[in-house]
Amino acid sequence: MENIVFAHSSSYTLGVELEFQILDRQTLNLVSRAPAILAEVPQALGDRVAPEFIRSILEIQTGICMSVDEVAKDLKSSIALLEQIAANHDSLLFSASLHPFAEPADQLFSEGERYQRIMNELQHVGRRFLSQGLHVHVGIEEGDAAIAVCDALQLYLPILLGLSCSSPYFRGEDTGLSSYRTKLFEALPLAGIAGYIGSWQGYIDEINMLRSSFVIQETKDLWWDIRPSPGFGTVEIRICDLPARFVEVLGLTSIMQAFVAAIVEGIVKPLPVSYQLLCANKWQAARYGLEGRFTDPLGLLPTRTQTIRQAAYELLGLLSPFFDRFGGRGLDAVQSLLAGKVSADKQRTLKKRHGSFETMIMKLHNTYWHE
Template identity: 35%
Template structure:
């Protein structure tokens, strides 16, 4: 078995990855033109813009940041450049976790051996991955702690999904869900909620076992809703749909950074390992995917039902001191506004109700997501 180490971080640094769809500037349908777009991005920005599985999507990555304000500034500068490149090519960037009307069968796999191998292994389950998410990395100091935090943060993942849900439509149909992306992802054999792991050694054994038996081609094909990332030395939270603008991204990133730091501190100080029943997390994830901000979630401590705003407000109150320490208090407080506002899924539905034109969903929300030059 191969041995891989965990790259320790001395501080709870934060990194943010945005998956965004590439759309045609006139029809607003998905456009298989990521090769052109990424080729047009100049250095030094090009290294932060990556291909995704399909040519109708790209990923924009922040640098390693000490606080969310730095991540916002970094991402803003990159987004402005990519937006300008897209506009010159007659393209746009769609901030939604699924596209309202384009079909997955029409999307083209990126010509990269890793992606081709993945599609060969997973077949249609990979080809239908026309989804976009928000991934947030937070630095931790050991592999054992990363595994422990992944376990303890699971009870909070459904709240993050409810706050970010932005995928009500699939191939021109209203799915009735707020996050259809989360259900598409669960079609993969190594996605969804992670398995229980007790320490870093067990995680290493599990990854090696899956590779050696051909279940996965590489460790990069583990897409759990939260996972340790050994190269970066982080806990990577992958639960969220991509929200509709950078303000919401930063609010969610602050909440995640604070949660990881809070749990890390608890572990350092010594705390009883509370065993949250896995079925409660699964139940809450379904409720969040189905109802979004209107969901009532089961409290994993006393099994009472609470609304998303109630849970979000309690978390903000609990984490406010941590946020002050991390320098992201204003971004964390914005989570209250997210929780009591209109979800991105409902905004999409409202536009369709008013216009009866699916392309208007993309056109109007793209305009709202644009990063303006300062």
């Protein structure tokens, strides 16, 4: 069996991936212009602007960043360039985890052996998968620490999901959820909550068992909410919807960096807990956003059962020494979310006020860069 090597990386370095929708400027519907836009991306960006599963989505990646400030600088320049190229193709980039009225049947799929293999397996489940997300890589020095981070941080991922919910609508219908993307994603095989792994050797054993059973071909076939990324020497946190504003991306990244440090440095220690409780907490976040109920699996927070909003306040307090250390970029935006509305709530308010998805989209699009 293969001995998977966890690449060494400097602790708490960052890499951020944003998946943007490509919309036609006139109709504001999804439009399959990713290949045309990608063809005009300068070579200097290399593969940091990448295609996604469908041709109406583009992924923008940072390089390796030492701080959230570096993430901000990196992403700002890349997004600004992509916005200009998109405009040349009568398109705009939109930051939300589901388009509110696009039809899955209208989408064109990207070329490539891996995409074709996945699509052949997923069939109708794959054809419905129009979602976009925020993925954050955090550098870890060795494999056992990476698994400890996955085991501990997955217990509190519903708080991050609650802060980022941005997918209440699907195919023109209010789903009643704050993050319907979460439920679409869970329809994929091997997606969602990984459960307790325990050690790097335990992870290797799991991967080798799944490979020998022909369940997966590569580690990327495990679409967990948080997973080790051995080739990069990181953990990849994948739970979040795509926030409505750029500064919220930075705030969420700051929380993830601080939480990872708290686990690696022994402030938070992983333990096996009820898998059903993890599922219940995640459902509450996907269904109700910040108003969902969260029961603390480890007893880390002062209050065991409370709203996700209140749990987030307590988590920020717990992590405050790490924010002081790393800078806490974007935390004012997180505080604004906690005092007000996340993207899903804003979408519903705008739709009710203006009566159209198109107006809702443009109102949100025009505030993306607002501090």
